[in-house]
Amino acid sequence: MKKEKKGGKFVLWNTLFVIIVSCVLNVVIWILFHGIPLIGLPKKEDVKSVTIIYNETQKREITDNKTIEILVKSANLLNYQLWGQTEGSPIIDMIYHLKDGSEIKICANNTTMWWYGKSHAIKETGTFVNIIQGLFFD
16 A cells, blocks of 8 residues: 655645745845845955045045954945936945955945946945045044
8 A cells, every 4th residue: 555645745835835935025025124235245354455535535545454344344334226316426436455456346425336337226325425434534
């Protein structure tokens, strides 16, 4: 006699479906509340120095490891939203000089950020510019 476990397969697929739907809903809700995070930011271990340019007039070269860590973490404030309004020109230019000789550049104003040549509307407007301005230029 063969025993068939059809009920077990149904429960397994049903449970798997519920888990997948829950994960997708969590991602969608998180993005709606927090925005889409930047992908491809450098790790603090890979950064040799950071150049910050404010209003194209003031410039700071940062080489201290603790300050570099702060600047790498500060870029995480630049979550962006889809279908947002992009406007203006950059106030802050932040250039990460990596140990391998390459550079990563992020530009931002209070409402918009530029990442790899594309402009995106910032989810939390003003936060990034105010923090960088307060820590390094005022």
